[in-house]
Amino acid sequence: xxxxxxxxxxxxxxxxxxxxxxxxxxxxxxxxxxxxxxxxxxxxxxxxxxxxxxxxxxxxxxxxxxxxxxxxxxxxxxxxxxxxxxxxxxxxxxxxxxxxxxxxxxxxxxxxxxxxxxxxxxxxxxxxxxxxxxxxxxxxxxxxxxxxxxxxxxxxxxxxxxxxxxxxxxxxxxxxxxxxxxxxxxxxxxxxxxxxxxxxxxxxxxxxxxxxxxxxxxxxxxxxxxxxxxxxxxxxxxxxxxxxxxxxxxxxxxxxxxxxxxxxxxxxxxxxxxxxxxxxxxxxxxxxxxxxxxxxxxxxxxxxxxxxxxxxxxxxxxxxxxxxxxxxxxxxxxxxxxxxxxxxxxxxxxxxxxxxxxxxxxxxxxxxxxxxxxxxxxxxxxxxxxxxxxxxxxxxxxxxxxxxxxxxxxxxxxxxxxxxxxxxxxxx
Numbered sequence: 001x002x003x004x005x006x007x008x009x010x011x012x013x014x015x016x017x018x019x020x021x022x023x024x025x026x027x028x029x030x031x032x033x034x035x036x037x038x039x040x041x042x043x044x045x046x047x048x049x050x051x052x053x054x055x056x057x058x059x060x061x062x063x064x065x066x067x068x069x070x071x072x073x074x075x076x077x078x079x080x081x082x083x084x085x086x087x088x089x090x091x092x093x094x095x096x097x098x099x100x101x102x103x104x105x106x107x108x109x110x111x112x113x114x115x116x117x118x119x120x121x122x123x124x125x126x127x128x129x130x131x132x133x134x135x136x137x138x139x140x141x142x143x144x145x146x147x148x149x150x151x152x153x154x155x156x157x158x159x160x161x162x163x164x165x166x167x168x169x170x171x172x173x174x175x176x177x178x179x180x181x182x183x184x185x186x187x188x189x190x191x192x193x194x195x196x197x198x199x200x201x202x203x204x205x206x207x208x209x210x211x212x213x214x215x216x217x218x219x220x221x222x223x224x225x226x227x228x229x230x231x232x233x234x235x236x237x238x239x240x241x242x243x244x245x246x247x248x249x250x251x252x253x254x255x256x257x258x259x260x261x262x263x264x265x266x267x268x269x270x271x272x273x274x275x276x277x278x279x280x281x282x283x284x285x286x287x288x289x290x291x292x293x294x295x296x297x298x299x300x301x302x303x304x305x306x307x308x309x310x311x312x313x314x315x316x317x318x319x320x321x322x323x324x325x326x327x328x329x330x331x332x333x334x335x336x337x338x339x340x341x342x343x344x345x346x347x348x349x350x351x352x353x354x355x356x357x358x359x360x361x362x363x364x365x366x367x368x369x370x371x372x373x374x375x376x377x378x379x380x381x382x383x384x385x386x387x388x389x390x391x392x393x394x395x396x397x398x399x400x401x402x403x404x405x406x407x408x409x410x411x412x413x414x415x416x417x418x419x420x421x422x423x424x425x426x427x428x
Contacts, residue, residue, distance in 0.1 A: 058097070
């Protein structure tokens with residue numbers, strides 16, 4: 001239908017038939033909402049089919065599209081006047097299905113990606129533009145014009161419509177592959193694989209395999225000869241051997257780390273002097289988050305080829321120490337008891353091994369004690385528990401009458417110039 005036919009049918013619409021179509025449309029929407037409400041009662045809030053509020057998932061516009069199209073066909077079969085409202089509603093619901101499908105899948109797979117948000121907005125604009133053109137009858141003429149516009153790639157000329165069809169087909173297939181991989185990870189891997197690192201490598205492998213298969217299907221659908229990809233594969237191999245060897249090494253190292261499980265998500269590690277907890281292992285890099293909130297991006301190759309201290313591999317108990325200096329006339333046993341009691345009073349400090357205090361150094365201005373204690377949750381912070389213990393130590397020493405001396409120096413004067421008084425010598 002072209003634009004002139006659309007305007008002609010628009011002029012033939014009667015008010016009575018228009019209200020009948022509106023009533024049918026409202027009924028179809030209510031039935032679709034009731035079906036989604038019934039089946040989505042016990043569904044999780046991150047469901048792609050039902051969404052957070054039942055109507056913002058994929059199932060609602062899909063069911064509304066189905067019921068509305070059935071109503072449109074019924075009106076066409078039994079009525080003599082053209083169908084307008086239901087036809088417009090069908091195109092609107094088709095656009096909503098496309099938008100919801102891409103938006104829900106991309107937000108579930110890439111929840112914090114700005115690129116995914118850009119793709120969602122682009123798909124939304126294209127879907128609404130296509131729906132408007134189809135409603136007014138201009139979609140076919142626009143597609144015909146796009147088919148006439150060709151671009152030359154060497155000796156081959158490809159129309160702009162073919163490029164758009166291929167891009168949309170490839171995007172659709174890849175999003176379906178992402179949806180399947182996300183469903184496998186959520187429904188199967190979370191229950192079958194208990195270890196987080198093994199679940200991560202299985203998820204990455206499944207996603208990479210499905211994306212490869214989806215890309216091959218998409219290229220085949222748009223008419224690309226897959227045998228020609230052998231040349232591209234050879235060129236890609238040469239590129240990986242020279243310019244992309246570091247990138248390839250990081251990707252391979254990521255899978256090696258996940259498979260060997262020498263470093264796992266949640267472990268506390270020290271890499272190049274940076275100490276923190278591993279929050280995520282990507283295919284190219286690993287995120288290490290320190291206790292003060294700083295986050296380091298470590299290439300996976302560095303974790304394979306350089307020295308890495310895994311503080312959680314053998315023992316998850318972490319040692320923390322603090323130092324205090326008291327006067328030389330202090331009771332050593334009493335000071336040790338105060339230090340150990342201050343550490344043991346903190347709920348995060350472990351009882352096994354118990355806190356222990358040592359007299360390590362005879363400092364210039366007093367006896368230097370070091371208190372060692374252990375915690376099992378260093379990710380909750382170490383400075384906060386050290387500060388609480390230092391405050392308890394200070395209060396305990398003050399209550400016991402044990403002084404913390406100020407740094408001081410003793411000056412011995414062997415001789416003074418003749419006629420110089422002690423006050424003048426002090427000023428000198």
